[in-house]
Amino acid sequence: MPREWSVRDLLPEDASAVVGGPLGRRAAPRERGLPRLLPLVVVLLLLPMSAAVLRQGHCMANGWNGDDQFWRGCFSDLPAQYQLAGLERGLPGWVAGEVRLDQMPLLSGLMSAVGGLVPEAGWLDATRWYVVLWTVVIAACLALAVRCVALIRPQRLDLATQLALSPIHVVAALLSPDLVVVTLVLAAMLADARRRPTLAGVLLGLALLGHAWVGLVAIALVIAARRLDRVPEAVRTVAVAFATALGIAVVLTFASTDIVTQPLMTWWGEKPGYGSVLLIPELAGHPLPDRVAPLFALVGWAGAIWAAVLMARRAWRPATWAQVGAFALPVLALTGPSVPVQAALWVLPLAILAGVSWRTHLGFVAVEAVHATALWLHIGAASDPDKGLPPAWYAVIVLGRAIAWCFLLWSIWYTPVDNPAPRPQPLPPRGVRPQEPAAL
Template sequence: MSDGGPAGRPGEGARPADPPWAVPSWSDPVVARATGAIGGPLGRLAVVGGSGLAGVAAALVSLGTLALALGVWRSGHCLIKGWSTPDQFWRACYSDLPVVHVSSPLAERSLPWVGEGAATGTAPLPGLVMWLIAQVSPAAGEGLAAQQWVFALWALACVPLLAAAVVALVSLLPGSPWQAAHLAASPAVVLLALVSTDLLGVTLMVLGLWAWRRDRPWVCGLLLGAALLVRPFPLLLLAAILLVGIRRGRVLPALQALVGTALGALVVLLPLVTVAPEALSSAQLWWGQPAGNGALQAIPRLLGSTVPSWVTTTVAVAGWVAALVVGVRASRHRRLEVEQVTALMLLVVALSAASLSVQSGLWVLPFLALGATRWSEHLLWALAEGLAFLATWLHLAFASDPGRGLPGDAYALVLVLRAAAWAWILWRVGTRPARVAPGQRPVPSSTPARAVSPT
């Protein structure tokens, strides 16, 4: 019996062995040590991926489901007691969905942007998703039951969303499918997936990249168009597709992806704006707003200085322009692929952003999977992200109880550490040669898999 796949049954012709994928417990020292809790790394004769990529995907989806379950457990205090301020900050269990639900027209099953208490800062697609959840929730109104149902329904919806993203990553990494664990099993999923609807945008972005790699530029554009209605980060992936595609002679597919992105956004926006023009309020609020939590630009405010809003906006816009310049230069290198160019541009945008919320870390995870990241590197970044996660809630609670909360100068230091972690990990992803070349397929079935000793 080989390590890469099943052998034939007795009395039958042996089937060709599956490719000898590098199993993390063999190749990554961190994973090998972590498996000590379940008996250690896989043995030399273990069957790994016996049912092909589908088996790997199923195992990773199970890990992702476990991570989401841990996220629900982590939010247990709020799930039982309700999402109230400042308790939800002390307990680090804040979530947009139940909070916005009870404080906006969603409580009456109306669109969140219309009526008394309108959630004007809610982006179009997240607002639409929260409205759909409100429609199917058995409990309405502003009570605890309504909050519990909204949170539970979103947690259930996250399972197929995460599964779709993981399966797409496994498909994109046929030579090293276990790399998709950087999304499925990341500590960031436990902390961030249930804070907001960002996981929807991340999944749409990953599926868009999958469609691009499968020569479906129109589908890619439609998916990216929907994803950017969650956050603008997918625009960076679109820019990378255009730059790399044009540089490599794929001008028509790149333009098709661009047009498809516009159509994908309009398919959602036009009906929504017809009913509720206020759905565009989040884009209007972005312009001219002071620096928000999580961004380096918030540091002067945290230290007691006042920065005009126009300066904050100018720096953020300049960051996007600088990111495009970086993307143009990076796309000239033949060895850099779309996801690597995107990571380098994301680095620039993150460092110059006017706001970088705690859940923004979810958008980094697909690039860690695609960038041959080691788990030691992933966990160092996740440590900084977890520290920023806790520090943000403690800083928000500082106004309620300065004796227990985190003051501005300490929070500023955490933001510097987080920015350094983002810069380091995205630079590593953007400049390190990919472990598996895009489009590479597993070893041909005629090549038998050799036994690999565990490291």
């Protein structure tokens, strides 16, 4: 495909190098270097994170309770779980099975650990402390994630800038601890790019204990490795990842079986939830039978793996791990029992690392912001139908959001066009028959 057909749209020539534009020809070489520019890019994340904190202002002042948190758009799972799950017991309570969370072990353990750091105070002050501590943790994870993207794609500093400045952090960063898992995945990709498969496997294994979708990212690594001639390294990374996750899960099972089994049981019994297209029949007054949601999710896993294979085989140039994973993950997310607001945090960082444009990025975030607002208004309609969003309108928003995710898939499909062309292999001497490639 000709270069001019690429969907990449860098910023204008006179833009600063920090936001994607080239420096002048007379600039000193050190001014162009990644060590000089990367700290500035990382600092940029303070802008969306500050806006995310300001968005929590009303609840920070008055508490996260009642329907007011939905009308004000400051609802978050973090204070809700702290208030309901007894996270003030800390890690000892979590290990003893006294803390009941539906999150997988990594996230439930981290949430309990942070809860144990909250100083003794009144109900509202303790909840404020919990949110503040998690804000610091999430900001630190985002800084590491931006750094990983910059080191993986040093010639495309605009991609790291996209992640640092992304408005999705205003919408979803403080809703859950999911950015911890995303950061581990990006760190594993950086380790893989630097040919450190064991470290990549350990990081990926820790991420597997945080979210099931990481398993699809691991499968995408093996699928992408076939065209890149890196199958042995990829297999080693995935083997280490699953061994790490399984070993830690077995140890935790001896402490409390519910830590490992409770998230699985919750998922299997889950009904269509917010954001899922399976919720549309229920919004229309005809709910689907039980077990439809988990069975549809299993079909989604098969479809996501097929999408990864399709991307790896049909890409114009060999697709990277991030590109294959970014193409398969939206398929998995859209077919899940629910597609929460924070699901964008799983998909968008990989899509940015894959190479999507600012135009696609901002359009996707705009749709996510509309859906998040519609969701809070729809939940609030249960107590005030005249003020909230009716089910029919929320169904329209959910359908429109699914279409926007499909457009993101279309954009990711074209990202391998900008990948470096494969190096040409030297021709064998005359009279020498070339060797057959080894079977993969």
